[in-house]
Amino acid sequence: xxxxxxxxxxxxxxxxxxxxxxxxxxxxxxxxxxxxxxxxxxxxxxxxxxxxxxxxxxxxxxxxxxxxxxxxxxxxxxxxxxxxxxxxxxxxxxxxxxxxxxxxxxxxxxxxxxxxxxxxxxxxxxxxxxxxxxxxxxxxxxxxxxxxxxxxxxxxxxxxxxxxxxxxxxxxxxxxxxxxxxxxxxxxxxxxxxxxxxxxxxxxxxxxxxxxxxxxxxxxxxxxxxxxxxxxxxxxxxxxxxxxxxxxxxxxxxxxxxxxxxxxxxxxxxxxxxxxxxxxxxxxxxxxxxxxxxxxxxxxxxxxxxxxxxxxxxxxxxxxxxxxxxxxxxxxxxxxxxxxxxxxxxxxxxxxxxxxxxxxxxxxxxxxxxxxxxxxxxxx
Numbered sequence: 148x149x150x151x152x153x154x155x156x157x158x159x160x161x162x163x164x165x166x167x168x169x170x171x172x173x174x175x176x177x178x179x180x181x182x183x184x185x186x187x188x189x190x191x192x193x194x195x196x197x198x199x200x201x202x203x204x205x206x207x208x209x210x211x212x213x214x215x216x217x218x219x220x221x222x223x224x225x226x227x228x229x230x231x232x233x234x235x236x237x238x239x240x241x242x243x244x245x246x247x248x249x250x251x252x253x254x255x256x257x258x259x260x261x262x263x264x265x266x267x268x269x270x271x272x273x274x275x276x277x278x279x280x281x282x283x284x285x286x287x288x289x290x291x292x293x294x295x296x297x298x299x300x301x302x303x304x305x306x307x308x309x310x311x312x313x314x315x316x317x318x319x320x321x322x323x324x325x326x327x328x329x330x331x332x333x334x335x336x337x338x339x340x341x342x343x344x345x346x347x348x349x350x351x352x353x354x355x356x357x358x359x360x361x362x363x364x365x366x367x368x369x370x371x372x373x374x375x376x377x378x379x380x381x382x383x384x385x386x387x388x389x390x391x392x393x394x395x396x397x398x399x400x401x402x403x404x405x406x407x408x409x410x411x412x413x414x415x416x417x418x419x420x421x422x423x424x425x426x427x428x429x430x431x432x433x434x435x436x437x438x439x440x441x442x443x444x445x446x447x448x449x450x451x452x453x454x455x456x457x458x459x460x461x462x463x464x465x466x467x468x469x470x471x472x473x474x475x476x477x478x479x480x481x482x483x484x485x486x487x488x489x490x491x492x493x494x495x496x497x498x499x500x501x502x503x504x505x506x507x508x509x510x511x512x513x514x515x516x517x518x519x520x521x522x523x524x525x526x527x
Contacts, residue, residue: 161434165441180450187454187502188461194498195458196467199489204381207319208374212346213355215372216362224370226341231366235347238361240354246342248331252296252324257285263296263324265331273327275309281321283311294324299336306330447506451499463488 169176216235218227232244248265261282271277276294278286288294292308312320326334347362349355359371461467 161438162441162445165438165445168438169442169445176446180446183446183450183502183506184453184457187450187498188457189454190502191455191458191498192461192467192469194494195489196462198491198494199462201382202489205378208378208381211374211377213349213352213374214347214359214362216345216347216366217370217372218344218366219368219370224344226337227344227369229340229342232345234365235345235362238358238365240349240351240358241347242350243348245346247344247346248328248337249343250335254286255297259285259322261322261324263326263331263334265328266325267328270327271309271325273330274305274307275327276306276330277310277312277323277325278308279312279320279323282324283308296324296334298334304330304334443506444503447503451502454502455495455498459488 217224229246236244252261252263288308294306295303349358362371
């Protein structure tokens with residue numbers, strides 16, 4: 148018990164001296180701390196936001212079809228006969244097959260692309276639409292307003308906005324417009340008996356790959372896409388976008404690395420003289436190393452905590468205004484949402500060891516060199 152108390156008091160005394168030493172050189176240390184915090188803030192913001200978006204995508208796609216079947220013509224997807232749904236429904240392991248009607252619509256007024264879909268269950272009344280928050284905001288068309296869309300024949304179709312999706316679903320519904328089936332067919336001129344793709348429900352997840360292979364054999368001119376493949380595509384897209392941001396920031400990161408290494412690997416004459424005095428009054432080399440370790444740890448840990456808190460606030464409370472345009476990916480129609488707070492210990496552990504450990508360790512090396520020299524020589 149007494150040995151533990153002595154050890155604790157020793158560490159506290161060394162930490163007090165380390166903090167007072169940092170305070171005496173507060174000008175240089177404050178500049179380093181601000182730059183250090185800014186670098187951690189940028190890194191943590193990109194990592195937290197990209198991982199939060201990937202998690203949101205997984206949650207939103209949890210209700211998507213297990214398999215999507217598209218017809219390919221010359222390597223590009225085309226309309227597929229709705230009658231194929233009956234053929235696929237007879238495959239063992241398939242619970243349900245439904246044809247979907249959806250497409251994209253370019254709006255020359257705003258320069259945005261909308262996603263139009265025919266709603267089969269609880270559709271809007273004929274001549275009416277349900278729109279996402281982004282469409283309503285961009286076109287100024289709230290509930291009861293009017294939305295004009297140019298049809299395939301050049302004529303403009305006018306729709307009444309029957310409702311606007313809740314803001315909580317904006318990540319997936321910002322650009323969405325839901326129509327009645329007949330309105331969709333008239334707008335796009337889709338031939339009778341044709342659908343955009345087929346959605347296949349497979350209750351047993353272990354049978355998805357087997358069912359996909361059987362569908363591919365039954366329809367050789369088709370492409371079968373699983374929900375897992377879509378999720379991997381989203382993960383790759385967000386990782387790629389996050390990597391682009393980190394690449395742009397790499398110049399700043401490199402400059403900071405040079406600054407930190409120069410600061411940590413070189414001691415000023417005042418610091419060397421301080422080490423010489425400590426050695427002269429009886430300090431061991433291990434005590435000096437511990438002192439410098441606490442100095443480096445105090446700066447790096449403060450920068451880590453400050454940068455992480457600022458990144459958390461920027462991403463989860465303010466909606467990541469610094470990087471949302473790049474990571475969300477919309478060109479004109481941006482969804483406005485704040486991702487749910489992400490608690491991922493492994494992410495914080497990686498950020499901690501990348502930001503705190505290197506600087507704390509690097510600060511020990513020059514201290515060891517100075518501590519092994521004769522005190523008289525150091526003070527001279």
